[in-house]
Amino acid sequence: GHPLTDRRAVVELIGATTTRTGLKVECALDTRIYEKGLKVSDAEFARLDITGDAFHPEWNYTIRPRQPEE
DSSP: OOOHHHHHHHHHHHHTOOOOOOBBBBOOOOOOOOOSSSOOHHHHHTTEEEEEOOOOHHHHHEEEEEOOOO
């Protein structure tokens, strides 16, 4: 193992991930500044197609593209 001393170490560790079945992971550090305090209304949130995983759904979930509004 390698100590996770900074964000770069985490990105490099994730990016070095492979599996016996051939999975290769690409990873990049996003250094952009994002505006804080943006609010999503309950109605906007309800329109998201979010499915929680059986294992820790609060951490693991899938967000699928929304269907076009008619």
